[in-house]
Amino acid sequence: MNFNGLSLDQAPPIQAPLRFFLTAPLFGIFAGILILLSDKSLLMNRYSVESIAITHTITIGFFSFVMLGALTQMLPVLAGVKMRYVEITSKFSHISLVIGLVLMVVGLLKSMPSLLHVASAMFFFGFLAMGVMIALAIKDVKNFTATVKNMALSLAFMFIILFMGIYMLEEYSFLNISESHIIIANIHSVWAIFGFAGLLIIGVSFQILPMFYVAPRFKKFCKKRVAGLIVFGLFLWAILNFFQTPYDVVAKIWIALFFWAFATTVWKKLDERKRAVSDITIWYWRGASVFLTIGSFFWVFDDYFEHRYTVLVALFIGGGFIFSIVMGMLYKIIPFLVWFHLNAKGYMSIPTINEMINKKLSKLQFALFILSLVGFVVSFFLPVLVDFFAVTFVLSMVILEFNIVAPVRLYLKTIKTKPDFDMSAFS
Amino acid sequence: MNSIKEYLTNGHRECDELFATMENSAMNNLCDAKEAYKKFVSETEKHFQQEERVMFVEFEAKTGMVQGPTAMMRQEHTQMRNLMQQMGEAIDNDNKDKFFGLTETLMILLQQHNMKEEQMLYTMAQQHLSADAPRIVEMMDSMIVSE
Numbered sequence: 001m002n003f004n005g006l007s008l009d010q011a012p013p014i015q016a017p018l019r020f021f022l023t024a025p026l027f028g029i030f031a032g033i034l035i036l037l038s039d040k041s042l043l044m045n046r047y048s049v050e051s052i053a054i055t056h057t058i059t060i061g062f063f064s065f066v067m068l069g070a071l072t073q074m075l076p077v078l079a080g081v082k083m084r085y086v087e088i089t090s091k092f093s094h095i096s097l098v099i100g101l102v103l104m105v106v107g108l109l110k111s112m113p114s115l116l117h118v119a120s121a122m123f124f125f126g127f128l129a130m131g132v133m134i135a136l137a138i139k140d141v142k143n144f145t146a147t148v149k150n151m152a153l154s155l156a157f158m159f160i161i162l163f164m165g166i167y168m169l170e171e172y173s174f175l176n177i178s179e180s181h182i183i184i185a186n187i188h189s190v191w192a193i194f195g196f197a198g199l200l201i202i203g204v205s206f207q208i209l210p211m212f213y214v215a216p217r218f219k220k221f222c223k224k225r226v227a228g229l230i231v232f233g234l235f236l237w238a239i240l241n242f243f244q245t246p247y248d249v250v251a252k253i254w255i256a257l258f259f260w261a262f263a264t265t266v267w268k269k270l271d272e273r274k275r276a277v278s279d280i281t282i283w284y285w286r287g288a289s290v291f292l293t294i295g296s297f298f299w300v301f302d303d304y305f306e307h308r309y310t311v312l313v314a315l316f317i318g319g320g321f322i323f324s325i326v327m328g329m330l331y332k333i334i335p336f337l338v339w340f341h342l343n344a345k346g347y348m349s350i351p352t353i354n355e356m357i358n359k360k361l362s363k364l365q366f367a368l369f370i371l372s373l374v375g376f377v378v379s380f381f382l383p384v385l386v387d388f389f390a391v392t393f394v395l396s397m398v399i400l401e402f403n404i405v406a407p408v409r410l411y412l413k414t415i416k417t418k419p420d421f422d423m424s425a426f427s
Numbered sequence: 428m429n430s431i432k433e434y435l436t437n438g439h440r441e442c443d444e445l446f447a448t449m450e451n452s453a454m455n456n457l458c459d460a461k462e463a464y465k466k467f468v469s470e471t472e473k474h475f476q477q478e479e480r481v482m483f484v485e486f487e488a489k490t491g492m493v494q495g496p497t498a499m500m501r502q503e504h505t506q507m508r509n510l511m512q513q514m515g516e517a518i519d520n521d522n523k524d525k526f527f528g529l530t531e532t533l534m535i536l537l538q539q540h541n542m543k544e545e546q547m548l549y550t551m552a553q554q555h556l557s558a559d560a561p562r563i564v565e566m567m568d569s570m571i572v573s574e
Contacts, residue, residue, distance in 0.1 A: 077543060078546075080543065142547075142550075143550055207542065212534060212538060214443050274447035275447045275450055275534075276450070276451045277454070277527065277531075332535070336532070339532055340536070348509065352532045353528065354524070354527060354528035354532070
C-alpha cells in the first residue's frame with residue numbers, strides 16, 4: 001500500500017496546483033474581453049469561430065485548469081496516491097496548454113491555420129502529460145472508492161474529447177470540414193460537460209459535501225451505480241446521434257434525469273447538513289444546483305425547438321453549474337493550501353483560512369458572477385446588453401483573481417520570515 | 428463492533444457531530460459554545476489517544492513501520508491540538524471571527540486527516556491486526572484518557 005499521500009512533506013509542492021488555479025481567472029478575463037470585441041450576432045451561433053474561441057477559453061482555460069490543478073492535490077487525499085513527477089509534469093502541461101489555448105484563439109479568429117497546427121500539438125502533449133500521470137497514479141489505488149471510479153471515468157472522457165477536439169481543430173486548419181464535423185462537435189461538447197466535468201464533480205461531491213459541511217452521506221446506489229448509468233446514457237446518446245438522430249432525445253432524458261437528480265440531492269444534502277455555518281462555497285453549490293436543474297431540462301426541450309436554445313443550455317450548465325462549482329472549490333482549496341504548507345513549514349502564527357480572503361469581496365464577486373450569468377441569458381434575447389454583462393463578468397473575474405492571489409501573497413511574504421518552529425527534523 | 432476500521436471511523440463521525448453542535452451554538456453567542464467546545468475537544472482527544480496509545484502502537488509493533496504513516500498522523504494530531512487550543516483562547520477572548528476562522532481551518536485539516544486514515548491506515552491496520560482486532564477494540568474502548 002502506498003502511503004505517499006499520508007505525508008505532509010510528500011504532498012504536492014504548492015506550485016503544482018497554484019499555477020493552474022492562478023491562471024484560470026486570467027482566462028476568464030480574456031474570455032470576457034473576447035466577448036466585448038466580438039460581433040454579437042456571431043455569438044448566438046454556437047458553431048461560429050468566435051463562439052468556439054470564447055467557449056474554449058472558459059472550458060480549457062478555466063474549467064480544465066482548475067480541475068487539473070485540483071487533481072494534483074486531491075489524488076493523495078481522496079485516493080491515497082501521488083502523481084509521479086508532479087512538479088515537472090504540471091509545469092510542462094501548464095505551459096503547453098496556455099500556449100495552445102492562446103494560439104487556438106488567435107488562429108481561429110485570424111484564420112491562421114499554421115497556429116492551429118501548433119495549438120493541436122500543444123493540447124495533445126499538455127493534456128496527455130497530466131492525463132497519463134493521473135492515470136498512472138489511479139492505477140496504484142488500492143481502495144477503489146466511488147470517487148476514484150468517477151475520477152477514472154472522467155479521465156477516460158478527457159482523453160476521448162481531447163482526440164475529438166484535435167481532429168476538429170485540424171479540420172479547421174486544413175479548411176476541410178467533413179460532414180461528420182457537427183456530430184463529432186456535438187459528442188465532443190456533451191461528453192466534455194457530462195462525462196469529463198460532470199462525472200468528476202459528482203465523484204468529488206460524494207466526499208466533499210459530507211466532509212466539509214457535515215451533510216448526510218450519499219446513498220450506496222448513488223455511489224455505486226449512477227456513474228455507470230450516466231456513462232451508458234452518454235454512449236447511447238452518441239450512438240443515437242450518429243445513426244438515429246430523431247430518437248436521441250430518449251438518451252438525453254436519461255442523462256438529464258440523473259443530473260437533475262444530482263442537483264436535487266445536492267440541494268437536499270445542504271439543507272440537511274449539520275454545520276449551519278454558511279459561506280460563499282455553499283452559495284456556489286446552491287447556485288450550481290439551480291442552474292443544473294434548469295440547464296438539464298433546457299437541454300432536453302431544446303430538441304423540440306430545433307436546437308435554437310443550445311447557447312442557453314451552455315450558459316446554464318457550463319456557466320451556472322460547472323463554473324460555479326469550480327469557483328467554489330478555488331475559494332476552499334487555495335486558502336487551505338497556503339495554511340497547510342505554511343503550517344507544515346513550522347509557521348504557527350498565521351492567519352486562519354477565513355482571514356485570508358476578504359469576505360465582502362468574495363460576496364461581491366459572487367453577486368457579479370450571477371448577475372453576468374443571468375445577464376448573458378437575457379442578452380440572448382436582447383443582444384444589445386451583451387457588452388454590459390461582459391464588463392460585469394470581467395469585473396467578477398478580476399475580483400476572483402485578486403481574492404485568490406491574496407492568500408498566495410501572504411504565503412510568499414511569510415516564507416521570507418523565520419518559522420516559529422524548525423520543522424526540518426520531520427522532513 | 429470488532430472491526431478496528433469500523434470502530435475508529437465511527438469515532439470520526441461522532442467528533443464531526445460534536446464539531447457541528449459546537450459551531451452551531453457559537454453562532455449566536457460564543458460564550459454559549461464553551462460546553463460544546465469542551466465536549467468536542469474531549470471526544471477528539473480521546474480518539475487521538477485511542478490511536479496513539481493503542482492502535483498505532485500495535486500497528487508499529489506488528490509492521491515495524493515506526494517512522495511511516497503513524498508518525499505522520501501523530502504530527503497532524505499535534506497540528507490539530509494546537510488549533511483546538513487556539514479555539515479555546517478565542518472563546519475566552521470572545522473573538523468570534525478568530526473562532527470561526529480556526530474552526531474552518533480545523534475542519535478541512537481534520538477531514539483531510541480522517542480521509543487518509545479511513546482510506547488507508549485503518550484498512551491496513553485491519554489487515555495486519557485482524558486476529559487481534561477484538562482485543563484492540565476492547566483496549567481502545569476501555570482506555571482512560573490521560574490529561
